[in-house]
Amino acid sequence: MVVRFYGEPELKKPVLIAGWPGIGNIGIAAVDTLREQIQAEEFGKIEPWGFFYPKKVSIKGGLLRDLEFPINNFYYKRLERKDLIFFIGEEQPSSQGGFYAKGEKAYEMANLVLDVAEKFGCQRVYTSGACVSPIHHRMKPRVISVVSSQKLKEETKKYPNTILISEIEERGNGGTITGLNGLLLTVAKKRGLESICLMGEIPDWLSGAPLPYPEASKSVLEVFADILGISLDFTELDKMALKIEGIIEEIYEKFPSEIKERYEQRKFVAQAESKAITEEDAKWIKEHIDELFKKGKEDGE
Secondary structure (H helix, E strand, O other), rough: EEEEEEOOOOOOOOOOEEEEHHHHHHHHHHHHHHHHHHHOOOEEEOOOOOOOOOEHHHEEEEEEEEOOOEEEEEEEEEEOOOOOEEEEEEEOOOOOOOOEEEEEHHHHHHHHHHHHHHHOOOOOEEEEEEEEEEEOOOOOEEEEEOOOOOOHHHOOOOOEEEEEEHHHHHHHOOOOOOOOHHHHHHHHHHHEEEEEEEEEEEEHHOOOOOOOOHHHHHHHHHHHHHHOOOOOOOHHHHHHHHHHHHHHHHHHHHOOOOHHHHHHHHOOOOHHHHHOOOOOOOOEEEEEEEHHHHHHHHHHH
């Protein structure tokens, strides 16, 4: 497995911020938007050959040109408060198939990413993803944090609109982070690096829908802006959120009245005390979500 550098920037104790696709693409949208807005520069990549099958074969003028693979690129930016390294992956490697990283390939990639981070003196790692929660889709998503030490627990409590995963009542002191978001943090901790995951909330019934959830990406991005002491433009996320909101509302209006009635109660209780819809409700939604999404999308167009 090869890491190819285009240059070696001089950085002072940078922070690594990593992002991959996941539920609602919440984390990757937040991380990539941050990277774009601060104009981070690409300086390296992980060669894809040992991790992924090609996405397609490119052809030009009737001739075979090249194989196209998912990108796995490193970027850097020097800010007034902190130097940054970004790692953006378009796909999670998995030796067992599926959407989330699993097996030896995932572990190898996590270690390669951290090799680069440590090469440049990184002492802290952030990842970002989704936290499936029993919230109403009209409520502002919170940011749920998972950290590697007691010291970081106290720090993240000061972040805006952020709570620890242990503060969500129905989760108790437990919880899981799927894929590379969780794996990278655990490997980082074993290497002695601080690690934090910032997850945007997504309503439980939307976690399987084939659409992004930009409202949660915005919540995560607001926290990153506070951490880094910078201002960001949320215009594009707001436009996307408005469009997605319209689709969600059209889907929601097709729910049976009894499910809607129970679901609406979520708006009148504190999020920490909010209860999931019943198992019967969840089963109905799961069985109909693709049908409702397709119908809602057609109506929206």
